[in-house]
Amino acid sequence: MNFFKKKVIFLDYASTTPVDQRVLDVMNTWQSENFANPSALYSSAILAKEKVSEAREKIGEVINTRKNEIIFTSGGTEGNNLALFGVFETFKTEGFTPHFVTTTIEHPSILEVFKEIERRGGEVTYVPVSPEGIVKTKDIENAIKENTVLVSVMYANNEIGTVQPIKEIGRMIKSLKKNNLPYFHVDACQAVLYLNTDALRLNVDLMTFDGIKMYGPRGIGMLYVKSGTKISPIHFGGGQEGGLRSGTENVPAIIGFAEAFKIAEKKKEEESVRLTEIRDYAIDSILKTFPKATLNGSKESRLPNNINICFPGLDSEFVVISLDVHGVSASYSSSCQTLKEDSSSYVVESLGKNDCSLSSLRFTLGRESKKSDIDILITALKKIVIK
Amino acid sequence: MNFFKKKVIFLDYASTTPVDQRVLDVMNTWQSENFANPSALYSSAILAKEKVSEAREKIGEVINTRKNEIIFTSGGTEGNNLALFGVFETFKTEGFTPHFVTTTIEHPSILEVFKEIERRGGEVTYVPVSPEGIVKTKDIENAIKENTVLVSVMYANNEIGTVQPIKEIGRMIKSLKKNNLPYFHVDACQAVLYLNTDALRLNVDLMTFDGIKMYGPRGIGMLYVKSGTKISPIHFGGGQEGGLRSGTENVPAIIGFAEAFKIAEKKKEEESVRLTEIRDYAIDSILKTFPKATLNGSKESRLPNNINICFPGLDSEFVVISLDVHGVSASYSSSCQTLKEDSSSYVVESLGKNDCSLSSLRFTLGRESKKSDIDILITALKKIVIK
Numbered sequence: 001m002n003f004f005k006k007k008v009i010f011l012d013y014a015s016t017t018p019v020d021q022r023v024l025d026v027m028n029t030w031q032s033e034n035f036a037n038p039s040a041l042y043s044s045a046i047l048a049k050e051k052v053s054e055a056r057e058k059i060g061e062v063i064n065t066r067k068n069e070i071i072f073t074s075g076g077t078e079g080n081n082l083a084l085f086g087v088f089e090t091f092k093t094e095g096f097t098p099h100f101v102t103t104t105i106e107h108p109s110i111l112e113v114f115k116e117i118e119r120r121g122g123e124v125t126y127v128p129v130s131p132e133g134i135v136k137t138k139d140i141e142n143a144i145k146e147n148t149v150l151v152s153v154m155y156a157n158n159e160i161g162t163v164q165p166i167k168e169i170g171r172m173i174k175s176l177k178k179n180n181l182p183y184f185h186v187d188a189c190q191a192v193l194y195l196n197t198d199a200l201r202l203n204v205d206l207m208t209f210d211g212i213k214m215y216g217p218r219g220i221g222m223l224y225v226k227s228g229t230k231i232s233p234i235h236f237g238g239g240q241e242g243g244l245r246s247g248t249e250n251v252p253a254i255i256g257f258a259e260a261f262k263i264a265e266k267k268k269e270e271e272s273v274r275l276t277e278i279r280d281y282a283i284d285s286i287l288k289t290f291p292k293a294t295l296n297g298s299k300e301s302r303l304p305n306n307i308n309i310c311f312p313g314l315d316s317e318f319v320v321i322s323l324d325v326h327g328v329s330a331s332y333s334s335s336c337q338t339l340k341e342d343s344s345s346y347v348v349e350s351l352g353k354n355d356c357s358l359s360s361l362r363f364t365l366g367r368e369s370k371k372s373d374i375d376i377l378i379t380a381l382k383k384i385v386i387k
Numbered sequence: 388m389n390f391f392k393k394k395v396i397f398l399d400y401a402s403t404t405p406v407d408q409r410v411l412d413v414m415n416t417w418q419s420e421n422f423a424n425p426s427a428l429y430s431s432a433i434l435a436k437e438k439v440s441e442a443r444e445k446i447g448e449v450i451n452t453r454k455n456e457i458i459f460t461s462g463g464t465e466g467n468n469l470a471l472f473g474v475f476e477t478f479k480t481e482g483f484t485p486h487f488v489t490t491t492i493e494h495p496s497i498l499e500v501f502k503e504i505e506r507r508g509g510e511v512t513y514v515p516v517s518p519e520g521i522v523k524t525k526d527i528e529n530a531i532k533e534n535t536v537l538v539s540v541m542y543a544n545n546e547i548g549t550v551q552p553i554k555e556i557g558r559m560i561k562s563l564k565k566n567n568l569p570y571f572h573v574d575a576c577q578a579v580l581y582l583n584t585d586a587l588r589l590n591v592d593l594m595t596f597d598g599i600k601m602y603g604p605r606g607i608g609m610l611y612v613k614s615g616t617k618i619s620p621i622h623f624g625g626g627q628e629g630g631l632r633s634g635t636e637n638v639p640a641i642i643g644f645a646e647a648f649k650i651a652e653k654k655k656e657e658e659s660v661r662l663t664e665i666r667d668y669a670i671d672s673i674l675k676t677f678p679k680a681t682l683n684g685s686k687e688s689r690l691p692n693n694i695n696i697c698f699p700g701l702d703s704e705f706v707v708i709s710l711d712v713h714g715v716s717a718s719y720s721s722s723c724q725t726l727k728e729d730s731s732s733y734v735v736e737s738l739g740k741n742d743c744s745l746s747s748l749r750f751t752l753g754r755e756s757k758k759s760d761i762d763i764l765i766t767a768l769k770k771i772v773i774k
Binding site for chain 1: 395399402403404405406407408411418419420422423424426427428429430431432461462463464465467468494495496499500502503599604605606607621622623624625626633634635637638639640704707708710711715716717718
């Protein structure tokens, strides 16, 4: 990160990624040169409409979906809200309580929505994860009941980077479906840069993506909604996005988002290999340098860019601020979590490592990360953390 | 509008405005140079957080509010949804039916939300407008009941540009308030470029704005929420915007939005005078050229940029497409309305001019509009419309 000319080692890509210059370039024309509302009827509006349709096609090529299955939102949080509330509002009726299954380590934009769904009369089962941070397909299966309308499992965790067995869960749910229920929702915001997001192959019905996590524009995301999946809108109005998401289309962001998908897909394999090497170098070096430190979450089933380490006894907030003084941007738990008064990590607690919930650091790699960044990180850590 | 080098007379500024170049300029640094998530704890994130706070301050100076009273949203539709659902969800309880008062000519992002609120058990009174398109304060007052929790009246209509007596209604509601209820919500999306939007002076509790209508960025809007106003969120998650709107802040768009507010405020008076002159020239010329044509809505209490004319017997969709061939971008009813199967204008019908609901054209002026555009428009209309 070239933060206003001062060289900074940025190790918080799970929190946010910069907008790719190629993305900014394709957006440019649609800000003030052709700025038409795609719902209007004159030539420039029709062209904007066509470009939005083209963007759907481009994204559809990456995630193997049809154009009308893509609902653009303002980001990942809205996408997750739309998926869960959308299904809840569709199925709650007099005398029927919709039941949901999820895990204990989902993002706040899932867990907080489920809290609200419970408040509104829905029922939610929270399936725990293993000490490695992985949910068992069998546990999900056992939690499914007659009235289960949706199962929501994140593809990869935002804090500890563990990758869930989405393909296996998808297959299991498919085999249990009656009248197309339960639906399977996957939050793929953290996964899209590194893992296969073929919606058909994964047997998902709903899948969330966010531009800000994939070098795309801010304020744009999408929810994949498989044809035949019944969901209600959460924003009502002009009836855009097939009635599922009213509000004038954010044309430049949609066009840029499609470009970000294209670039991500192209770089996926190469970046995964490259970052896995840097990640493993970092994990091994840190654990060697700090013998009491432990890795949070599975090393094998893990995003290529995620390093999350517990330093017993350490005050993670203090270390994050101290690392900043040394020119390293890192985080403890997740950015969303820092807004809470209780900054302990419920994800780390879910691993049974309660002592680590206030003593863990997250370093997440990205396109600008180099192996030498890790050496600088370790030098800084040595100055701050007592072995 | 310089639509890809082909000169076009753009007369649909109520549908969308181009992003001001100065707005794009201030956004630029925050896309990829400093892209940090404002919730993180390192220097670049803290700077991003400060810039967001500064943006709130800048906007607060224009609309006379405090920083913590500004809730950023993804646009006008989300703002209106948040205001209405937010109040409904807060006050609906066992044994209490929240009642709402609104007008028959509100934007679809109000009327469709009220339909949904009725479906969820709320009660809504729709107050009609005069043949001039203005609601009477007395009629609003008469509609208010013991269980009224909110009155929602748009500042200026998006189709016919009529301006409602917001200050008067605000004063009336203030005098009736018990336990701070009913709240007064105003959709100011169409008004902000031309009318006074001082929240205290207008006695509003909630007020919606949209970047795309004011030469600002796409995908950004805001809801003013007066301190002490009880509303619930519609997006749940990380707890951003004081818990009222979860989702990572769209930093570049927020910064650009504040700049758009600043520019709008600076230009407000001068543009209002300039466009009123062009508007009146257009109305007079059209009515003189087409003797059977009539103006929809009051001429006096009307946005400076709105011209909406009924041409009896005309097929407005056909004319909009024909005007496009002549290089003029116009609309019938509103862009949102074109998505509906029934493209007739419920706003024009509310005036009692049922014959005009499929035969009206909307021309809306903006910063690039010149008097000579009107001459070109009239020349084109003469070729298309039979006198």
